[in-house]
Every structure is written in C-alpha cells, then in structure tokens.
Amino acid sequence: xxxxxxxxxxxxxxxxxxxxxxxxxxxxxxxxxxxxxxxxxxxxxxxxxxxxxxxxxxxxxxxxxxxxxxxxxxxxxxxxxxxxxxxxxxxxxxxxxxxxxxxxxxxxxxxxxxxxxxxxxxxxxxxxxxxxxxxxxxxxxxxxxxxxxxxxxxxxxxxxxxxxxxxxxxxxxxxxxxxxxxxxxxxxxxxxxxxxxxxxxxxxxxxxxxxxxxxxxxxxxxxxxxxxxxxxxxxxxxxxxxxxxxxxxxxxxxxxxxxxxxxxxxxxxxxxxxxxxxxxxxxxxxxxxxxxxxxxxxxxxxxxxxxxxxxxxxxxxxxxxxxxxxxxxxxxxxxxxxxxxxxxxxxxxxxxxxxxxxxxxxxxxxxxxxxxxxxxxxxxxxxxxxxxxxxxxxxxxxxxxxxxxxxxxx
Amino acid sequence: xxxxxxxxxxxxxxxxxxxxxxxxxxxxxxxxxxxxxxxxxxxxxxxxxxxxxxxxxxxxxxxxxxxxxxxxxxxxxxxxxxxxxxxxxxxxxxxxxxxxxxxxxxxxxxxxxxxxxxxxxxxxxxxxxxxxxxxxxxxxxxxxxxxxxxxxxxxxxxxxxxxxxxxxxxxxxxxxxxxxxxxxxxxxxxxxxxxxxxxxxxxxxxxxxxxxxxxxxxxxxxxxxxxxxxxxxxxxxxxxxxxxxxxxxxxxxxxxxxxxxxxxxxxxxxxxxxxxxxxxxxxxxxxxxxxxxxxxxxxxxxxxxxxxxxxxxxxxxxxxxxxxxxxxxxxxxxxxxxxxxxxxxxxxxxxxxxxxxxxxxxxxxxxxxxxxxxxxxxxxxxxxxxxxxxxxxxxxxxxxxxxxxxxxxx
Numbered sequence: 001x002x003x004x005x006x007x008x009x010x011x012x013x014x015x016x017x018x019x020x021x022x023x024x025x026x027x028x029x030x031x032x033x034x035x036x037x038x039x040x041x042x043x044x045x046x047x048x049x050x051x052x053x054x055x056x057x058x059x060x061x062x063x064x065x066x067x068x069x070x071x072x073x074x075x076x077x078x079x080x081x082x083x084x085x086x087x088x089x090x091x092x093x094x095x096x097x098x099x100x101x102x103x104x105x106x107x108x109x110x111x112x113x114x115x116x117x118x119x120x121x122x123x124x125x126x127x128x129x130x131x132x133x134x135x136x137x138x139x140x141x142x143x144x145x146x147x148x149x150x151x152x153x154x155x156x157x158x159x160x161x162x163x164x165x166x167x168x169x170x171x172x173x174x175x176x177x178x179x180x181x182x183x184x185x186x187x188x189x190x191x192x193x194x195x196x197x198x199x200x201x202x203x204x205x206x207x208x209x210x211x212x213x214x215x216x217x218x219x220x221x222x223x224x225x226x227x228x229x230x231x232x233x234x235x236x237x238x239x240x241x242x243x244x245x246x247x248x249x250x251x252x253x254x255x256x257x258x259x260x261x262x263x264x265x266x267x268x269x270x271x272x273x274x275x276x277x278x279x280x281x282x283x284x285x286x287x288x289x290x291x292x293x294x295x296x297x298x299x300x301x302x303x304x305x306x307x308x309x310x311x312x313x314x315x316x317x318x319x320x321x322x323x324x325x326x327x328x329x330x331x332x333x334x335x336x337x338x339x340x341x342x343x344x345x346x347x348x349x350x351x352x353x354x355x356x357x358x359x360x361x362x363x364x365x366x367x368x369x370x371x372x373x374x375x376x377x378x379x380x381x382x383x384x385x386x387x388x389x390x391x392x393x394x395x396x397x398x399x400x401x402x403x404x405x406x407x408x409x410x
Numbered sequence: 411x412x413x414x415x416x417x418x419x420x421x422x423x424x425x426x427x428x429x430x431x432x433x434x435x436x437x438x439x440x441x442x443x444x445x446x447x448x449x450x451x452x453x454x455x456x457x458x459x460x461x462x463x464x465x466x467x468x469x470x471x472x473x474x475x476x477x478x479x480x481x482x483x484x485x486x487x488x489x490x491x492x493x494x495x496x497x498x499x500x501x502x503x504x505x506x507x508x509x510x511x512x513x514x515x516x517x518x519x520x521x522x523x524x525x526x527x528x529x530x531x532x533x534x535x536x537x538x539x540x541x542x543x544x545x546x547x548x549x550x551x552x553x554x555x556x557x558x559x560x561x562x563x564x565x566x567x568x569x570x571x572x573x574x575x576x577x578x579x580x581x582x583x584x585x586x587x588x589x590x591x592x593x594x595x596x597x598x599x600x601x602x603x604x605x606x607x608x609x610x611x612x613x614x615x616x617x618x619x620x621x622x623x624x625x626x627x628x629x630x631x632x633x634x635x636x637x638x639x640x641x642x643x644x645x646x647x648x649x650x651x652x653x654x655x656x657x658x659x660x661x662x663x664x665x666x667x668x669x670x671x672x673x674x675x676x677x678x679x680x681x682x683x684x685x686x687x688x689x690x691x692x693x694x695x696x697x698x699x700x701x702x703x704x705x706x707x708x709x710x711x712x713x714x715x716x717x718x719x720x721x722x723x724x725x726x727x728x729x730x731x732x733x734x735x736x737x738x739x740x741x742x743x744x745x746x747x748x749x750x751x752x753x754x755x756x757x758x759x760x761x762x763x764x765x766x767x768x769x770x771x772x773x774x775x776x777x778x779x780x781x782x783x784x785x786x787x788x789x790x791x792x793x794x795x796x797x798x799x800x801x802x803x804x805x806x807x808x809x810x811x812x813x814x815x816x817x818x819x820x
Contacts, residue, residue, distance in 0.1 A: 280710075281710055308751075
C-alpha cells in the first residue's frame with residue numbers, strides 16, 4: 001500500500017507555520033508498512049486544493065490531508081473532498097449536538113460558521129477528535145481511502161494513535177515492520193560504513209546509516225507478517241553490529257544524549273554541578289528534556305565574562321585565560337562546579353567561536369571537563385558550522401562524554 | 411509570476427530531515443512578487459521525481475528544486491531535469507577543473523562519481539555555489555525557468571542571495587513588494603482585530619494578523635512598481651497602527667525579544683544577573699541569539715532544587731516555598747541575582763508545570779521579577795501548552811517584561 005500526504009494552508013505553504021505533521025505521519029505510516037510517495041503543501045485556494053486532492057484520489061491507495069478543517073471560509077478541505085467524490089455535505093444531528101455542547105461547556109454560543117464541522121458526505125465516517133472541535137473524516141470507496149485530519153499537532157497525533165493507526169493497520173494486516181536504531185559516537189560515517197559494509201547489502205532487514213548531530217545512527221528495518229517475526233530478523237544483525245562497533249554505541253531508538261546522561265547520573269546516584277562559559281546555559285537548559293532532571297542537578301552557573309569570577313571560587317588564571325581557554329580551564333571549571341554546588345560530579349565547559357571567514361564559515365572550539373569524585377578528565381572538540389549550532393554541537397558532545405566519564409568501563 | 415518548489419530526497423519526504431528550505435524560499439519569492447502555489451516533497455525515485463518536475467515545468471512559470479545535486483546514484487535531480495527537457499548532460503571542462511581543484515585544496519582525490527556535478531544541459535547555465543561542490547542549474551526555455559539548488563540550507567541561502575534573487579527580480583522588474591511587521595504584546599488577537607478593523611479592509615497595502623509565541627504580529631504588505639513607492643504606501647498605515655496600538659508594539663521586522671532586551675540593557679548601560687528556577691537556564695541560553703550579549707550578562711545561576719540555596723545568599727523562605735512559588739519568590743530571586751552577580755539589573759524567574767490532565771493538557775505558571783536599581787517589579791503568566799514549550803513561552807514573556815522594566819515610560 002502507498003500513501004500521500006497533503007498539508008493544507010497558506011501559512012504552511014509560505015513556511016509561516018512549520019509543517020511537522022507530514023514528517024510525523026510519514027514515519028508513522030512507514031511503521032505500519034505504508035509507503036509515502038509524495039507530500040504536497042497547498043494553500044487555501046479552492047481550485048488548487050481540489051486538484052491536489054483529486055490527484056491523490058486517482059494515484060494513491062491512501063490520501064491523508066492535514067489542516068483546513070476549521071470553521072472559517074478559508075477552511076476548504078471538506079468542500080474539496082466532497083467535490084472530488086461528487087457528494088453533498090450533510091449536517092449530522094449527533095455531531096451538531098456534540099459540537100454545541102462543547103461550546104456550552106466553554107460558556108460561549110456556537111457561531112453559525114462552525115456548523116460545517118458537523119457535516120459528513122455519504123462515503124465518509126466520522127473520526128473522533130477529543131482534543132478539538134473538528135472531527136476528522138474517513139472517506140472510503142472501493143479500496144481507496146481519503147483521510148482528513150485537523151492541523152494542530154496535538155489533535156492530529158491523538159487522532160492518529162487512537163483511531164487511524166489501528167484502522168489502517170487492519171487494512172494492511174499481513175505487514176509488520178520493526179525498526180531498531182543504534183546510535184554511535186566517535187567513529188566517522190565513512191569508518192562505520194567500511195566496518196559494517198557486508199551488512200549494508202542485506203535487503204530484509206535493511207540497514208541505513210545517517211549522520212546526525214549526536215553522532216552516526218544505524219537503522220535496521222525488517223518487514224515480516226508478524227512483529228515477533230520481524231523482531232527476530234533484526235536480532236542477528238544487531239548482534240553483529242554490536243560485535244563490530246559495540247564500543248561506539250551509546251543509545252537505542254528514542255534515547256537521546258540528555259536522557260542517557262541523566263539516567264547515567266541516576267544509576268550512579270550522583271548529583272551534578274555545572275559551570276558553563278560560552279555555551280551560556282545551553283547545556284543546563286537541555287536537561288529539561290528529561291523528566292526528573294532536577295533530582296540530580298544540584299545547580300549551574302553561567303560565567304559569561306571574566307570579571308568577578310573569584311567570587312565563585314575560581315582562581316585568577318581562569319579570568320586571565322578567558323579569551324584563550326584550554327583544557328586546563330575546563331578542568332578548573334569542573335572542579336569549581338563540584339565544590340560550588342557541593343555535588344559528586346562537576347562539569348565545566350568553555351570555548352570560543354572564531355570569527356567567520358568566507359571559505360570556512362565559523363569554527364567553534366570547546367573544552368569540556370568532567371570531575372567525578374577525585375578524577376578529572378577533559379575532552380576538546382571543534383565544530384565547523386553556523387554560530388548558533390556550534391554551541392548545541394558542543395552541548396551534545398559534552399553530554400555524551402559525561403556519560404562515558406560516569407561509566408569508564410564502557 | 412508564480413512558482414512551485416520541489417524538495418527532493420527520501421529523508422526529506424520521511425521527515426528525517428526537516429525541510430526548512432521550502433518555507434525560506436516561499437517567503438523570499440513573495441518578497442520579489444512571485445507567488446508560490448505548491449510545495450511538493452518527493453523521494454529519490456527516478457519515475458516520481460521526473461513526474462513531479464515535468465508537472466512543474468508544465469504548470470509553473472518558475473520551478474525551483476532543492477536537493478539531489480550530490481554525487482551519488484541517489485542524487486537524481488540533474489538527470490530528471492535533463493529528461494524533462496529532452497537534453498543530454500554534457501561534462502563542462504571549466505566546471506570539472508574547478509571541482510578537481512576544490513578536492514585538491516582539501517588534499518583528497520576527486521571520486522569519479524563527482525563528475526556529474528560538472529555537467530550542464532544545453533538550456534542550462536551554471537549557478538555558482540561558493541559554499542559547496544555542487545553548482546546549481548538555471549534552465550530556461552521560452553518564458554519558463556527551472557532552477558536546481560543544493561539542499562544544504564547554508565549553500566542554498568547564499569546562492570539565493572548572490573545569484574538567484576537578483577536574476578529573478580530582473581525577470582519581474584515592474585513589481586516591488588515591501589513588508590513591515592509590527593510586533594505587539596499584551597493585547598489579544600481578537601482585541602487588536604477589533605481595534606484595527608478598518609485597516610484590515612485595505613487591499614494594497616494589505617494588513618495581516620498572526621498569533622506568535624512572542625505576541626501578536628501585524629504585517630503590512632504593499633505592492634508597487636518601485637520600492638520607494640511601496641514604502642510610502644505603508645507609512646500611513648503604520649502611523650495609524652501606532653496611533654491606535656502603539657503602546658503594545660515592542661519590535662519591528664526581524665527584531666526579537668532577545669535582541670530588543672539586550673539592546674535595552676546596552677542603551678541603559680546596565681549589566682544583568684539572572685537566577686532561574688524552573689526554566690533551568692533557558693532564559694540565559696536564549697541570550698546567545700544576540701551577538702555581544704556577554705558584554706551585559708554578569709552571570710546566571712540555575713537553582714534547580716531547594717537544597718543549599720542559602721549558600722547563594724537566598725533566604726530560607728525561598729527553599730520553603732520552592733514547590734509553591736509566588737511573585738514574592740521571584741522578587742527575592744531578582745534581588746539576590748543583583749547582589750550575587752553585582753549587577754545593576756537582577757532577573758528572577760521561577761514557576762511550576764502542573765501535571766497533565768486529559769482535558770487541558772499541561773498548564774505552566776511562571777513568576778518573574780525585575781530588580782532595576784532599588785525598584786523591583788513582578789509579573790506572572792500562565793501558559794497552557796506542551797511541557798517543553800511552557801518554559802520557552804515563560805522565557806519570551808520574561809524578555810518582553812524586562813524590556814518594559816528598563817523603559818518604564820513606554
């Protein structure tokens with residue numbers, strides 16, 4: 001089975017709203033064995049919208065629209081689908097009663113324009129939307145389907161999980177797809193590609209390699225008739241990857257550098273103090289991503305210029321070396337963090353962003369150090385990228401190195 | 411003139427790489443009077459890619475492709491355009507010499523597969539790419555154009571600015587479009603809509619209203635034959651908006667809450683100390699966005715749990731109230747920040763994220779206070795949104811309120 005996605009709205013087309021829905025749906029469809037062939041963004045123009053939906057109906061098993069289900073005259077998804085199907089939109093009493101009671105619950109009268117949110121065409125069933133006023137449509141004729149979903153990501157993902165994923169999966173019952181992502185750090189893409197080259201020739205499971213901010217990801221995908229079978233097909237490939245490159249693997253699937261670092265601290269039962277120089281709070285604020293981070297974070301200090309650092313227990317040389325920091329500067333920051341926050345682990349990170357040059361753009365250099373008990377280790381990295389990304393690269397690097405410093409055996 | 415954008419690559423189609431190029435190009439094209447009608451994402455499949463580019467060629471004045479210009483067998487943009495145009499790809503000696511010298515400069519031999527990056531078809535001219543190995547193509551027959559651009563945003567935006575924007579503008583010389591964005595905070599979208607309702611009826615300049623994280627934006631767009639003329643058309647509308655809602659305007663065009671807050675500190679010649687509770691460094695790290703922020707930031711402390719706060723000069727009640735913070739807590743943090751960092755301005759921000767409920771999702775409440783000299787003011791806000799966005803909403807609110815606290819006359 002194959003699908004296409006139509007993202008509707010002039011603000012989406014013009015990039016004023018970033019369309020995260022189509023990427024989310026493409027990944028979700030892949031998990032249930034439905035291949036996405038096209039994504040089209042189209043504005044709130046009745047002719048062009050009609051044309052795009054008609055093309056989807058003609059060429060794709062499943063066409064999923066997102067957006068354009070609001071109450072205004074710009075919201076034309078229902079009208080366009082009805083026109084493609086050659087059917088009339090008819091007000092449904094139960095939907096209307098439900099809609100009215102939603103407005104009553106908020107203490108406001110229902111505007112007349114909302115009535116179209118209570119309509120269906122003959123080929124359509126309603127898809128419940130517990131998070132909003134616009135129900136979705138499931139339109140089915142023959143073996144083709146058009147699905148209309150609301151644009152707000154919170155409404156869309158709930159509707160997908162509760163209603164649409166199970167329904168589409170039951171149309172495609174003989175296909176189960178399992179993916180396994182192994183995240184590595186410290187080996188180049190070319191290096192991994194060479195080390196694992198025989199595995200890339202396998203077709204099912206297949207193996208893909210992706211360069212990401214947090215290292216190189218390896219993703220195995222297996223297709224079978226059941227999930228258990230697909231999982232069993234992946235196991236030997238995962239074992240082989242671990243045998244060859246296991247030392248470089250730091251995380252699996254949805255794990256991130258942040259969640260792994262916080263987990264490592266929790267497992268080690270250690271608290272963390274941080275002093276940040278040029279990353280200016282970015283390392284600390286990234287920890288937000290992991291729930292419960294505040295149980296292990298003792299505190300963090302951002303030192304953004306060399307004045308008055310002695311107040312926080314830093315020796316004079318940290319101020320002296322402020323504009324040409326070294327690994328030793330980071331080590332001093334890490335030890336100072338440990339003392340200042342009375343924590344078992346101290347992290348210090350500092351660095352510089354070089355002025356941009358025409359040829360190379362900007363290059364950032366970071367020094368980072370990890371004080372765990374009496375031991376201090378340091379690492380340095382340099383990141384040739386845009387100004388605003390240098391710091392986030394350095395932060396990811398620091399989180400991965402923190403994990404390694406907490407588990408020196410790995 | 412109207413255009414369409416084709417974003418090429420299976421990773422783009424599947425949402426593994428977020429396609430920022432199409433939104434960027436749509437906004438840039440609008441500025442030079444070219445209307446974008448469709449954006450299509452398509453994978454690295456030769457048949458589907460051919461079909462999408464052929465449809466663009468048949469229906470749009472300008473078709474812009476992004477991506478698929480790399481050296482591998484998956485990079486099929488050139489081949490697809492050549493097939494649509496019915497022309498042969500021919501290696502260009504000057505392009506090949508240039509490509510080889512780029513590899514020599516890096517000290518590596520040029521792989522044979524890169525040769526296709528040195529080809530053109532008869533209808534194509536080369537578009538220089540100083541940031542990468544893949545030049546673009548400008549393909550022109552009759553009054554239609556296909557433009558092939560590289561996928562990396564850094565290469566694409568440079569190529570747009572230097573080469574393509576001037577070239578397209580010269581095809582559309584009689585149209586100049588000027589936009590003016592006025593950014594407001596503190597009045598609801600509905601309220602502004604009502605206050606300014608006569609202005610929304612104007613067609614040229616037109617006025618749009620957009621709800622954003624940093625408040626409500628008003629955008630006036632004027633179309634004329636020269637830029638000066640378009641600018642003159644906007645002036646009276648801007649004056650009228652300022653007369654009615656001027657007190658709510660905090661920024662213009664590309665200004666952000668961060669750049670305005672840092673500018674306000676620089677103008678006031680004041681330094682800033684920060685203590686963050688639940689935002690955990692997000693306020694501080696956001697300042698990174700403004701160059702030279704470290705000249706005004708004396709330092710920042712993240713206090714993530716109530717233990718040991720006395721060490722930093724906080725009274726016992728801050729710890730006692732940690733799980734039910736009040737505006738008074740924020741005021742104490744602001745005064746403590748001022749003292750702790752010996753700065754003229756102290757900002758304290760704290761708050762809580764409520765547990766999610768089925769009906770309302772999560773709600774976050776923030777308290778923020780601003781100590782400027784001897785004066786302390788506080789503000790509170792609550793933000794019903796996703797867990798990871800509550801803190802960024804609170805940070806934007808704090809930056810806008812900081813600006814107001816520094817300019818109490820506004």
